[in-house]
Amino acid sequence: MSDKALLLDVVDLKVYFKIKNNKGLPWAPAATLKAVDGVSLKLYQGETLGVVGESGCGKSTFARAVIGLVPAEAGKVVWLGQDLTKLPHKELREKRKEIQMIFQDPLASLNPRMTVGDIIAEPLQTFYPKLSKAEVKQQVKEMMTKVGLLPNVINRYPHEFSGGQCQRIGIARALILKPKMIICDEPVSALDVSIQAQVVNLLKELQAEMGLSLIFIAHDLSVVKHISDRVLVMYLGNAVELGTSKALFDKPTHPYTKALMSAVPIPDPDLERNKTIDLLEGDLPSPISPPSGCVFRTRCPIATEQCAQLKPQLEGTSDHSVSCIHTAV
Amino acid sequence: MLDNKQNSEALSEFADKLEIEGRSLWQDARMRFMRNRAAMVSLGILVFITLLVAFGSHLSEFAFDDTDWGAMHHAPSIESGHYFGTDSLGRDMFVRTLLGGQISLLVGVMGAFVAVLIGTLYGATSGFLGGTVDRVMMRLLEILYGIPFMFFVILLVTFFGRNIFLVFVAIGAVSWLDMARIVRGQTLSLKNKEFIEAAEVCGVSKWKIITRHIVPNVLGIVAVYATLLVPQMILTESFLSFLGLGVQEPMTSWGALLQDGSQTMEIAIWQLLYPAAFMVVTLFSFNYVGDGLRDALDPKDR
Numbered sequence: 328m329s330d331k332a333l334l335l336d337v338v339d340l341k342v343y344f345k346i347k348n349n350k351g352l353p354w355a356p357a358a359t360l361k362a363v364d365g366v367s368l369k370l371y372q373g374e375t376l377g378v379v380g381e382s383g384c385g386k387s388t389f390a391r392a393v394i395g396l397v398p399a400e401a402g403k404v405v406w407l408g409q410d411l412t413k414l415p416h417k418e419l420r421e422k423r424k425e426i427q428m429i430f431q432d433p434l435a436s437l438n439p440r441m442t443v444g445d446i447i448a449e450p451l452q453t454f455y456p457k458l459s460k461a462e463v464k465q466q467v468k469e470m471m472t473k474v475g476l477l478p479n480v481i482n483r484y485p486h487e488f489s490g491g492q493c494q495r496i497g498i499a500r501a502l503i504l505k506p507k508m509i510i511c512d513e514p515v516s517a518l519d520v521s522i523q524a525q526v527v528n529l530l531k532e533l534q535a536e537m538g539l540s541l542i543f544i545a546h547d548l549s550v551v552k553h554i555s556d557r558v559l560v561m562y563l564g565n566a567v568e569l570g571t572s573k574a575l576f577d578k579p580t581h582p583y584t585k586a587l588m589s590a591v592p593i594p595d596p597d598l599e600r601n602k603t604i605d606l607l608e609g610d611l612p613s614p615i616s617p618p619s620g621c622v623f624r625t626r627c628p629i630a631t632e633q634c635a636q637l638k639p640q641l642e643g644t645s646d647h648s649v650s651c652i653h654t655a656v
Numbered sequence: 657m658l659d660n661k662q663n664s665e666a667l668s669e670f671a672d673k674l675e676i677e678g679r680s681l682w683q684d685a686r687m688r689f690m691r692n693r694a695a696m697v698s699l700g701i702l703v704f705i706t707l708l709v710a711f712g713s714h715l716s717e718f719a720f721d722d723t724d725w726g727a728m729h730h731a732p733s734i735e736s737g738h739y740f741g742t743d744s745l746g747r748d749m750f751v752r753t754l755l756g757g758q759i760s761l762l763v764g765v766m767g768a769f770v771a772v773l774i775g776t777l778y779g780a781t782s783g784f785l786g787g788t789v790d791r792v793m794m795r796l797l798e799i800l801y802g803i804p805f806m807f808f809v810i811l812l813v814t815f816f817g818r819n820i821f822l823v824f825v826a827i828g829a830v831s832w833l834d835m836a837r838i839v840r841g842q843t844l845s846l847k848n849k850e851f852i853e854a855a856e857v858c859g860v861s862k863w864k865i866i867t868r869h870i871v872p873n874v875l876g877i878v879a880v881y882a883t884l885l886v887p888q889m890i891l892t893e894s895f896l897s898f899l900g901l902g903v904q905e906p907m908t909s910w911g912a913l914l915q916d917g918s919q920t921m922e923i924a925i926w927q928l929l930y931p932a933a934f935m936v937v938t939l940f941s942f943n944y945v946g947d948g949l950r951d952a953l954d955p956k957d958r
């Protein structure tokens with residue numbers, strides 16, 4: 328990977344939300360919800376990074392902080408050598424040409440009152456207001472063809488399309504500025520399984536064609552395995568394991584990753600019947616009061632007393648690193 | 657054979673190039689509205705009343721402030737030309753009812769328009785920007801709510817004298833408060849929709865997000881509320897006129913006519929009946945149209 332250009336370097340990113348208790352007095356101090364608590368990673372050009380973890384572990388918040396939709400509490404988001412968290416609003420806006428996003432709910436991410444053409448053209452018109460109408464239309468139609476939409480539906484409205492088609496519209500909108508990186512926040516979770524594969528393959532094709540980097544967030548491990556070069560596993564706002572797709576899926580190391588993997592069905596029925604699923608005990612702790620030391624210790628099968636005192640950091644090689652006191656790669 | 661194939665290929669290519677026109681949510685809503693019998697009839701009545709009120713006075717030979725000395729408290733008749741009769745001063749009731757309608761409708765529509773314009777922008781801005789700005793704007797609204805409306809009007813009237821323009825200002829200034837609250841609520845729920853976030857990611861400016869993405873999406877509820885606001889405005893104006901705070905003689909409004917008519921209803925019931933009938937029909941029609949719009953724009957609510 329190191330032969331490729333470094334695009335994004337996230338250093339110890341933290342995103343905290345202040346949670347006001349409505350029942351309390353107005354001047355009562357707000358609680359702090361640590362949605363993302365110190366995640367670091369690097370993303371290279373043309374690479375796909377998968378992000379997995381259970382619901383509420385901070386995947387979306389991480390993505391939104393990278394793109395600047397929520398302010399970072401601490402840490403750096405270095406994009407091509409420039410720290411985005413320090414950038415004034417106006418310059419950050421300019422970066423939107425290079426970083427784009429695809430959303431989870433295909434229909435909800437499209438303005439119901441705008442035609443498909445207007446939706447896809449909006450980023451173009453925002454950044455290049457001097458473009459003539461005909462030029463914009465030309466580019467929009469080209470992009471629609473590219474994502475597998477018939478250009479003659481340019482005047483239709485989002486509610487006239489299926490979920491998969493809506494997601495293609497969302498992809499076209501994200502691609503029209505020719506960005507370098509796209510953050511996909513569970514882009515296929517809301518789609519039928521058969522459509523999921525189409526959309527994922529479309530993303531892969533477009534990535535190869537345009538040299539895109541992707542951050543691909545998903546629940547579904549098999550989708551992540553299919554599309555990712557490297558995978559980040561998150562738990563309660565922390566990175567617990569990071570590695571190449573091969574290393575991680577062949578040799579899951581962190582107890583949490585192991586539990587996640589064991590829950591994935593294996594295509595071979597014999598193996599599937601004989602395997603054991605390491606069910607995690609207990610519930611996900613609240614990110615308002617995470618456990619001390621290792622955040623996973625309340626559910627970890629191999630936790631010791633030491634785990635409550637020391638907070639493990641990601642350690643290992645650039646190919647595979649894990650954050651656990653008792654296991655190493 | 658070959659020709660045929662080429663033909664069909666060319667044809668399908670042509671068909672591909674042809675842009676399909678989509679049906680917007682507005683068009684859908686219009687179709688649903690047109691299928692609503694009561695709303696369509698009411699709309700027809702409203703159009704008719706508006707035209708009559710605007711141009712109908714040409715059908716009569718009398719002016720609104722002419723006194724017909726030979727015909728005071730004259731009952732309605734076709735021959736005399738006083739279709740709706742005359743009032744205690746011998747003025748033609750037909751012309752006066754239409755004039756009253758002009759003023760009442762004008763007050764209603766203008767008041768609603770002012771309320772909608774200010775209320776929508778205020779509410780959308782407050783809801784979208786959120787945080788401290790929102791808090792300050794909402795506190796300001798609450799302070800305005802606290803001002804007693806009637807007191808405010810009486811104050812204005814005693815300071816500046818009776819003036820229809822003041823009635824506009826007073827009604828408009830108070831009625832946008834509700835509108836602002838409604839729009840703010842809608843905006844808050846829209847703000848978390850992904851397409852607003854998508855617009856932000858696309859670099860669209862805050863002002864553009866409000867005008868392009870939020871306002872069009874709250875316009876439905878605004879339209880409904882506005883049509884229901886018009887009859888409310890008309891009623892408020894009538895109420896003010898009834899109290900003697902509205903328009904100044906010899907100008908008139910439906911409310912003022914009702915006030916006059918109520919004093920002579922034992923001897924000349926038509927002086928009450930005609931303006932009352934016009935007003936009731938208008939109010940009903942506005943309410944039916946408003947209901948029809950609500951059903952058309954928000955099909956889930958039915």
Ligand SMILES: Nc1ncnc2c1ncn2[C@@H]1O[C@H](COP(=O)(O)OP(=O)(O)OP(=O)(O)O)[C@@H](O)[C@H]1O
Pocket residue numbers: 344345360362380381382383384385386387388389614
């Ligand atoms: N704007 C916000 N204000 C307060 N808390 C928030 C906000 N956004 C997210 N959170 C909290 O931060 C935590 C992480 O949420 P996030 O949406 O990032 O999780 P996620 O991993 O994307 O989950 P999912 O898989 O369900 O999308 C959750 O506990 C959530 O309640």
Ligand code: SF4
Pocket residue numbers: 582583621622623624625627628629630631634639650651652653654
């Ligand atoms: S550090 Fe301790 S608690 Fe955390 S994963 Fe490792 S063994 Fe489990």
Ligand SMILES: [Mg+2]
Pocket residue numbers: 386387388512513
């Ligand atoms: Mg999420």
